[in-house]
Amino acid sequence: MRHHWGVGTRILTVEDDERIRTAVKMALEDEGWVVEETASGEDALEAFGRQAADVVLIDIMLPGIDGFELCRSLRKSSDVPIVMVTARADTHDVVAGLEAGADDYLTKPFAPKELSARIRALLRRARSAEPGHARLRFGDLEIAPDEGLVLRDQQEIHLTKTEFRLLCELASSPGRVFSRETLLDRVWGYGYFGDGRLVDVHVRRLRTKVEADPANPRHVVTVRGLGYRLQP
Helix, strand or coil: CCCCCCCCCEEEEECCCHHHHHHHHHHHHHCCCEEEEECCHHHHHHHHHHCCCCEEEEECCCCCCCHHHHHHHHHHHCCCCEEEEECCCCCHHHHHHHHCCCCEEEECCCCHHHHHHHHHHHHHHHCCCCCCCCCEEECCEEEECCCCEEEECCEECCCCHHHHHHHHHHHCCCCCCECHHHHHHHHCCCCCCCCHHHHHHHHHHHHHHHCCCCCCCCCEEEECCCEEEECC
């Protein structure tokens, strides 16, 4: 894990509008990050295959394979942090993007400073947890925070970095109910507009991986009207 994440940090941007692509590249390079820009999902997959990035910024509306499909393709082989960019914040696009595997989203038009803040928060999250956490066991589930490992029935489960952070946060106080606001603050990392969909979709994604029966969760439980808790 790189600790000097400003140095040599690579951002892959996927945007077919050349003006937006150029503006984003300039804003990110101002932060000292290395930016590789691509105009299509196909080009992005090829670029990522050549050299993995630290964060991928994906516009949903792309020619050819769209942002959702690109996100799903990347998720087959990588837990790289992904930010989806959408022109519509209130539609199913945001939820669909998160369900495809994105960690966060931005709505156009966005300020370059906001984009930089999101990426910095993602990079902070991507670094491993503070060392010194013992392995945690919850029935058939075992979490090793230091190693970034989750096992179910002794089989390793692959989580994205954000899914892992969410699980570790819930596991830090088994039985405690965490509100969406608390989880947004702790897992997504900075004063948020409070979009609970980020939490809800990530909990759904987490359940498909850690629960034997995601429809009837035993580990990550909803407490109606309050939030979520990890069953001790």
